[in-house]
Amino acid sequence: MSIRHGLLALLERGPMYGYQLRAAFEESVGGTWSLNIGQVYTTLSRLERDEFVLPLPENDGGQRPYEITGTGRAELARWFATPIERTDRPRDELAIKLALAMTTPGVDVAAVVQSQRTAGVRALQEYTRLKTRQDKQAQDDLSWLLVLDAMIFQCEAEIRWLDHCEATILRRTRTARPAEQAQTPEPHPVRKEARR
Amino acid sequence: MTDVLELRDVHRTHGDGANAVQALRGVTLTVRPGELVAIMGPSGSGKSTLLNLAGGLDRPTGGEVLVEGASLGTLSHRRLSAVRRRTIGYVFQDFNLLPSLTAAENVALPLELDGKSIRAARRAALAALTEVDLADLAHRFPDEMSGGQQQRVAIARALVGERRLVLADEPTGALDSQTGEAVLRVLRERVDAGAAGLLVTHEARHAGWADRVIFLRDGVIIDSSGPLGSADDLLERTS
Structure with missing residues (x-):
C-alpha cells in the first residue's frame, strides 16, 4: 500500500495538516505502521505536484492544512475500486x-x-x-x-x-x-x- | 504454585506385539493454575490420547499422570470417578449434551450425580450459565439452541462447581470463526480466574489464545512456544 492513498483517504474526512495526518494514520492502523513526519510532508508535496491535494492558508499556529481535490478524490475512488495485485507485494x-x-x-x-x-x-x-x-x-x-x-x-x-x-x-x-x-x-x- | 496437571514421562501404547502403536512416547508436561496450554499437532500425533490421559479417561502404559498432586494411576475406581466429576471439566467437539434435558439441567447433572441437592446444583448451574452469558436460555433444550450456544452450555457444564482443570478437545470444531472466538474467550476468562486449561487444537488461530503452545509429532513433544513477552515490541518490529 502506498502512503499516498492512505493520506488521500484521511483527507477525504476533511482538511488536515501534517501532524494531524500522521496521528490519524497511526490511529487507523493501531500503531502497526508508524510514519515519520518527514514521510508525511514528502508525500504531501508529491500529492500537491500531482494536483491530488491543495494547500490551504496557514492557521494561527503556523500549520498548513491540506484538502483533497476533485482529481485526488477520483484517484482515491480508483484505488478503492482496484484490487491489490499480488505482484505488488x-x-x-x-x-x-x-x-x-x-x-x-x-x-x-x-x-x-x-x-x-x-x-x-x-x-x-x-x-x-x-x-x-x-x-x-x-x-x-x-x-x-x-x-x-x-x-x-x-x-x-x-x-x-x-x-x-x-x-x-x-x-x-x-x-x-x-x-x-x-x-x-x-x-x-x-x-x-x-x-x- | 502447585501444578494442577502434571504428566511425567508418559507413554501410551495401543495394542501389543507387531501391532503395537506408540501413541505417546515419554511426554512430560505441567499446567499451572491460571495457565492455558494448547497442544497442536497433525492427526495421529497423540493429541487426543494426551487429553484422555490427562482427564483420567485412559491409563498410561508408562509414566505417571498427576492431578493436583494425586497420581491417577494409584486411585481407586471410586476416587478416580470423584476426581473426574469434581476437579476436571471436559469440553468436546460435539458438545455431548443430553437432548432431553434443558441447558440448566445439563449443566447441573454432574453436580447432581455427585450427590448435591437438586436446588444447590441448579443454583450452581445458573451461575455457570451466567458466566457464559446464557442465563436467559437456561430453560431451552439443546435442539432449540445454535451450535455456538450449545457449546457454551457444554463449557458451563465443564466449569460448574469447583473445577480446577478444564480439558477441551477441538471445542470450536464445527463453529464459525466469530462463535468459535466467543467460546475461546469464555475458556480464557475461566483460566484467568484461576483454573488450569489444556486445549487440543489443530487451528493455529485458536492456539493463539494459550499462554503456551506445545507441538506434538508422533507422540513426542518437539517444540513449545511461550509468549514473546511484550506485544508492543512485536508491533514495533512489524511496523
Whole structure:
C-alpha cells in the first residue's frame, strides 16, 4: 500500500495538516505502521505536484492544512475500486527460503518448518493478547481490531501452509522409500521371465 | 504454585506385539493454575490420547499422570470417578449434551450425580450459565439452541462447581470463526480466574489464545512456544 492513498483517504474526512495526518494514520492502523513526519510532508508535496491535494492558508499556529481535490478524490475512488495485485507485494521470503532449504544439502527442512511455525504461533499469541486487551479498552475501535484480525489471519495462513509443506514432504519421503528399496538388486522372478 | 496437571514421562501404547502403536512416547508436561496450554499437532500425533490421559479417561502404559498432586494411576475406581466429576471439566467437539434435558439441567447433572441437592446444583448451574452469558436460555433444550450456544452450555457444564482443570478437545470444531472466538474467550476468562486449561487444537488461530503452545509429532513433544513477552515490541518490529 502506498502512503499516498492512505493520506488521500484521511483527507477525504476533511482538511488536515501534517501532524494531524500522521496521528490519524497511526490511529487507523493501531500503531502497526508508524510514519515519520518527514514521510508525511514528502508525500504531501508529491500529492500537491500531482494536483491530488491543495494547500490551504496557514492557521494561527503556523500549520498548513491540506484538502483533497476533485482529481485526488477520483484517484482515491480508483484505488478503492482496484484490487491489490499480488505482484505488488514483496516476494515471499519464506517460500524462497523453504525452496532453497529443500535443495541445499545438509539442511534439516523439518527444523526450518518448525522454527518458522513456532515463531508464527508466538506472534499469534501476542496478536490475540492485544486483541483481548483492545476489546477491554475500547469496544468501538473497529478499524484497529480489523487490522489485528488481518495480521492474525495472515499468521494463520502461513502456519497452515507450513503444515501443508510438512505433510507433503513427509508423504513424498514415505512414498520415495519403497521405490528406493525396489531398486536394490534383489532378482525378481517376473523380470527373469521377461528376459527370456 | 502447585501444578494442577502434571504428566511425567508418559507413554501410551495401543495394542501389543507387531501391532503395537506408540501413541505417546515419554511426554512430560505441567499446567499451572491460571495457565492455558494448547497442544497442536497433525492427526495421529497423540493429541487426543494426551487429553484422555490427562482427564483420567485412559491409563498410561508408562509414566505417571498427576492431578493436583494425586497420581491417577494409584486411585481407586471410586476416587478416580470423584476426581473426574469434581476437579476436571471436559469440553468436546460435539458438545455431548443430553437432548432431553434443558441447558440448566445439563449443566447441573454432574453436580447432581455427585450427590448435591437438586436446588444447590441448579443454583450452581445458573451461575455457570451466567458466566457464559446464557442465563436467559437456561430453560431451552439443546435442539432449540445454535451450535455456538450449545457449546457454551457444554463449557458451563465443564466449569460448574469447583473445577480446577478444564480439558477441551477441538471445542470450536464445527463453529464459525466469530462463535468459535466467543467460546475461546469464555475458556480464557475461566483460566484467568484461576483454573488450569489444556486445549487440543489443530487451528493455529485458536492456539493463539494459550499462554503456551506445545507441538506434538508422533507422540513426542518437539517444540513449545511461550509468549514473546511484550506485544508492543512485536508491533514495533512489524511496523
